[in-house]
Structure formats: structure tokens, C-alpha cells
Amino acid sequence: MMAKKRSIEEINQKIRSGKAVVLTAGQVSAMGKKMTPAEVFDRVDVVTTATFGPMCSSGVFINFGHTTPPMRMEKLTLNNVPAYGGVAAVDAYLGATETAMPHDQYGGAHVIEELIAGKDVLLQASAKGTDCYPRTEVKTLINKNSINEFIMFNPRNAYQNYNVAVNSTPKIKYTYMGTLLPAFGNANFSTSGELSPLLNDPELRTIGIGTRIFIGGTVGYVAWNGTQFNTGKPLNELGIPVGNAATIAVIGDAKQMSTKYIKAAYFEKYGVSMFVGIGIPVPVLDEDLAQRVSVRNRQIETSIIDYGSGNFEILGRIDYESLFSGEISLNGKKIRTAPLSSVKVAHEIAELLKKDIAEGRFYLTEPVALFPKTTGLNKLEIRL
Amino acid sequence: MTSKRFVLTFPPDATGEPITYNLIKKYDIMVNIVKADVSPGKIGHLVMEMTAPAKVLKAGMEYIRQHKVDCEPIEKKITCREDLCIHCGACTAVCFAGALIMDRNSAELIFEPAKCVICELCLKACPLKLFSIDLG
Numbered sequence A: 001m002m003a004k005k006r007s008i009e010e011i012n013q014k015i016r017s018g019k020a021v022v023l024t025a026g027q028v029s030a031m032g033k034k035m036t037p038a039e040v041f042d043r044v045d046v047v048t049t050a051t052f053g054p055m056c057s058s059g060v061f062i063n064f065g066h067t068t069p070p071m072r073m074e075k076l077t078l079n080n081v082p083a084y085g086g087v088a089a090v091d092a093y094l095g096a097t098e099t100a101m102p103h104d105q106y107g108g109a110h111v112i113e114e115l116i117a118g119k120d121v122l123l124q125a126s127a128k129g130t131d132c133y134p135r136t137e138v139k140t141l142i143n144k145n146s147i148n149e150f151i152m153f154n155p156r157n158a159y160q161n162y163n164v165a166v167n168s169t170p171k172i173k174y175t176y177m178g179t180l181l182p183a184f185g186n187a188n189f190s191t192s193g194e195l196s197p198l199l200n201d202p203e204l205r206t207i208g209i210g211t212r213i214f215i216g217g218t219v220g221y222v223a224w225n226g227t228q229f230n231t232g233k234p235l236n237e238l239g240i241p242v243g244n245a246a247t248i249a250v251i252g253d254a255k256q257m258s259t260k261y262i263k264a265a266y267f268e269k270y271g272v273s274m275f276v277g278i279g280i281p282v283p284v285l286d287e288d289l290a291q292r293v294s295v296r297n298r299q300i301e302t303s304i305i306d307y308g309s310g311n312f313e314i315l316g317r318i319d320y321e322s323l324f325s326g327e328i329s330l331n332g333k334k335i336r337t338a339p340l341s342s343v344k345v346a347h348e349i350a351e352l353l354k355k356d357i358a359e360g361r362f363y364l365t366e367p368v369a370l371f372p373k374t375t376g377l378n379k380l381e382i383r384l
Numbered sequence B: 001m002t003s004k005r006f007v008l009t010f011p012p013d014a015t016g017e018p019i020t021y022n023l024i025k026k027y028d029i030m031v032n033i034v035k036a037d038v039s040p041g042k043i044g045h046l047v048m049e050m051t052a053p054a055k056v057l058k059a060g061m062e063y064i065r066q067h068k069v070d071c072e073p074i075e076k077k078i079t080c081r082e083d084l085c086i087h088c089g090a091c092t093a094v095c096f097a098g099a100l101i102m103d104r105n106s107a108e109l110i111f112e113p114a115k116c117v118i119c120e121l122c123l124k125a126c127p128l129k130l131f132s133i134d135l136g
Helices: A008-016 A025-032 A037-043 A108-116 A287-293 A320-324 A343-358 B019-025 B054-066 B121-125
Strands: A022-024 A046-054 A059-063 A075-078 A081-084 A091-095 A121-126 A137-142 A150-157 A164-166 A173-175 A178-180 A187-189 A212-215 A218-225 A248-253 A262-267 A271-283 A301-306 A314-319 A327-330 A333-339 B002-010 B030-037 B044-052 B070-073 B078-080 B100-102 B109-111 B131-133
Touching: A022 A025, A022 A343, A025 A037, A025 A046, A025 A287, A025 A343, A037 A287, A046 A343, A059 A108, A081 A108, A091 A108, A108 A121, A108 A262, A108 A271, A150 A271, A164 A178, A178 B121, A187 A320, A212 A248, A212 A343, A271 A287, A271 A343, A301 A320, A314 A320, A314 A327, A320 A327, A320 A333, B002 B054, B019 B030, B019 B044, B019 B054, B044 B054, B054 B070, B121 B131
Parallel strands: A022 A046, A164 A301, A187 A333
Antiparallel strands: A046 A271, A059 A091, A059 A150, A075 A081, A075 A121, A081 A091, A121 A137, A150 A248, A164 A187, A173 A178, A212 A218, A212 A271, A218 A248, A262 A271, A301 A314, A327 A333, B002 B044, B002 B070, B030 B044, B078 B131, B100 B109
């Protein structure tokens, strides 16, 4: 018997003729309870996945436009938040987690959100002045219409799975995984589980360089594998990494984004971060992918890590159905669970993307290149 | 029986009247102190739950107010800008009282101020800083 297969071009042809069957990952997971992968393959062409979580490794490139006389902006701030000016004359990169002072609750992500909202932002820059760029100071207001490019480029987003954080110590801990109550008072987790993009294509057969995606409310692309991309994590029996594994670097036009899907955040005593909305369509090319996209929360597992003691010890393994139930059991102790990533907004994004594909506004792409198959992470060795 | 949470605000020159003692002894009101911040010479706050038949509760509140102590039901003192909430769930991590929980079906945050014990942990836990608690 011939293996069932369809190509991305065939799917795009169906989208063009309005015949593509598009479902969200949540809908297909429910379908997968009763149907075989072959039956899912027969019924579904595309599955939309999504996530809306805090993603610190995010930021924007801005080109401010030139003053007269021109200036090579070297040191600059936006609403007093420093941006990196060590690139060409009026280009800069503003990182989401940047703050003016170490304990500020306002940072790069807030500036980015304000710019996306169309607000004016205070630009202050200084330079040594050169023969070709004589100006040494500038102070003015900018907004997304006054600047040239406003490009979001996030080096590490949409982690394929992430740890559950607990705190074994007698003291409250404030972390990027939220507030951790003492003595295992809670367990915080941060993925959208069965909706999460890289958990629906765990071997990254369809998501690669050049993949067209939804980012922050507009169309964007996967630029590269993300930083800390790691294929060396242990897998469960379904081949899904048990812990933070693959990542993607993503790019999109921030001028077209919406503050509904880009949201500045501050985590107590940790710092500023940014919620980024990402949606990725997974084409159901064969029965293997049909099985992958049918994955359910109970089949996806992650590691429970002690963020309190400082050595990040792995304490156990837990599935997402248990995590979403509101309570897990660890060594006989019941622990309340809490998400940090918004499943509600992830559902909205998956629905939006589904509609855009079904109505012919969004076509699928073949990756230009696939990600590395075997990568590990180097530790930073202290050599001095 | 009616069970309600109140914020009692004591003026700096509060008399030495043992208010909670009398609520229990004279009015037979079940009193559960949730939070207390009272220092001599300063405005003080006491958050407590009172349980009694409605009529008795009303009499108890009148007794409190007779002694120049303000007594307000707690619901009026808690605010969450729910219109801006992204339903991430970070606040539910710290709410051991169960006033903030995630609805399993809709994945939305459910906020029930009546269950709140004013621990104030949600103020810090919300990454969007949407909670504010006004104790007067």
C-alpha cells in the first residue's frame, strides 16, 4: 500500500481554491483521541499552532532617519532606556529586557509596546562627531510613522517545551518563572502544551529557515534556529523533548504589529520581559505529521526543576494534562500549578491564523533550509 | 449565617476600646483576622472576616462605627484591571486563598474578590501590574 502523502504546493493549491481544511492544534488534539493518524491525515491539511508567553530574547532594530547635518548615533536612549548604537549611523537595536537602572520596572519591552501603539517616544543620542557625521547631540520625539525601519528580530523565541519551576527553600523566590512560594508552595510552567508550535512538529520537519509565521499580529518569518538551540535533550517515548530544547529566531515588521500580541511585562525582582504572540502553521504532509499534530497534553512531558536551591536540580517529570489541572503531585506532596503563558491568547492566535489560511490570506512555505539535526550547548568556561 | 470580609480603618487617636474582643463576647460574631497593621499614633488597618446572622453583623458594624472606626466590606477595596488582563495565570501562582484561579475550559482568569485575604502577593506577581489594593 502506498504511504499517504501531500506536498506544501498541493496544500497551497487547496488554499487558493478555498478547499483547504485547516484546524487548530487544540481541535486536532481532540480529534486524535478517536482517530488514527491515517484518518487525521485524510481530514486535515493544515494545523495552526500558537503561543503567547514571556520571551526575553526579543527586541527591535530601528532606523531613525538622518538629521541635517547627519550624525552617527553612538550612545542613545529611548524614553531613557539604552539602545545599542554600535551599528551604522542611525541604526540601533533595542532589547526587550533593557532598563536604565538595574531595578527599573520600565524597560525596552515597554518602549517597544508604546512604539507599536503609535505613541511618541523620546530619543536622545550623542556622538563624538566626525567629518562625515558632524552632529554630536540630538533630542527629539519619534514614533513608528516618523522612523524608517522598525523590525522586530528575536534571537530566541517559542521554546520547544520548558521546565516547571518549584522552590524547595524556606524563602520566597522571584524568578523569570514568576513568584515561587517557599517549600514547594507552587509549581509554575510556561508553554501552551498541545498548542505549542515546536511541540507539534518535534523533529522540525516543516519548520525551518524561511518558514512564514504569525508574529505579534502580522506576518513574519523564521530567520534561523534560535540561540541555545539544543537537540540533545532527552526525549519521551513519543520522541518529544522533556525540557527546553529547540528554539527559533524570528523576524517581522513591528510597524504592522498589534499591542494585543506584543505585551511588555515586569517580573518582580527579575526584570522586564515581553509577551510575544507567535503562530505557526504545520502542514499535514503525511501520517507521521498527522500523528505529531494530534499530540495531547497528557503525552507531552517536561522536567520539574528546583529554582530555589541554586543548582537547578531535576526533581521529576510531569505531563501537561496534570500541569493544566491546577495541581501536581511531587514525592507525595500536592503542589498547586500556575501557567505563565496565556493559553487563551494562544487559542485566539491559532484561530486567527486558521481563518487567514482558510480564507486565502496566508500561504504555507517550504523551509529554505532545515535546522541542524545534532547540536549541543557549550558551557562558558571561566579561564581567568 | 452571613460571612463577610471587612477592612477596619482605625484613626490615629483610636480609643483603647477592645473592638474585636467585644464583637466576639458581646455580639457572638465569629471573627477571623486575616491581616493587621496597627501602630500607636498611625492610621491602622485590620482585615477580618466576620460570620454571624445578618442582623447581628449589622449591629456589630454599627458598634464598630460608633467608636470612630471605619468599617467597609472588602469587595470595594480590591481592583484588578481585568480589561487589560492577558490571562497568563502568573497571579494564580501566589493566590493560596483561591481568589484567583484559571478556568480549565476557557483558559481565562477568574477573580473572586470575596475569597481574597489581602496577602498582596498578586500585586507583585502580575507581570502587567494590573492589581491594586486600596486600604483607604
